[in-house]
Amino acid sequence: MKIERYKRRNNQNIILEMTPLIDIVFLLLIFFLVATTFEDIDTGIKIDLPQSTIREVKTVKEVQLxxxxxxxxxxxxxxxxENKKVPVKKVNLKRELAKVLSESDNKAVVISGDKTLDYGYIxxxxxxxxxxxxxxLDIDTVFQK
Structure with missing residues (x-):
């Protein structure tokens, strides 16, 4: 597709082609999509975390319950x-968690529990x-301003 023809001083026509421009835009788009890392924000587990006024941000590389x-x-x-998410029963928790912790260098566990759970269960x-x-052991909360 030709946009417009411009005349040069020496009477040669300049033609701007759209195909190479579109190719460059698509290549840039593909580059940025590949170069971007995606974070697993929505895990699909519905948890209503309790709120806290203390804010301590940690990058979670530990095991999380x-x-x-x-x-x-x-x-x-x-x-x-690869991020793994494995459902377990309470009776199997000790065995499964021990297996995961034995393969991990960091022996820290972050507990993300719904705020409606009773204290005894936690x-x-x-x-x-x-x-x-x-x-x-760390307990996960939501920062409240």
């Missing part, structure tokens, strides 16, 4: 470059995590 309001437990961890999960080999 996600506890839903219906007491479902998910172990989230990174294996190589303490049971923390106890099982410690028995499985967790050296550090």
């Amino acid at each position: 996600s506890l839903t309001n219906s007491k479902e437990i998910f172990i989230k961890y990174q294996e190589g470059k 303490v049971e999960i923390m106890t099982l995590s410690k028995e499985a080999g967790a050296e550090q």
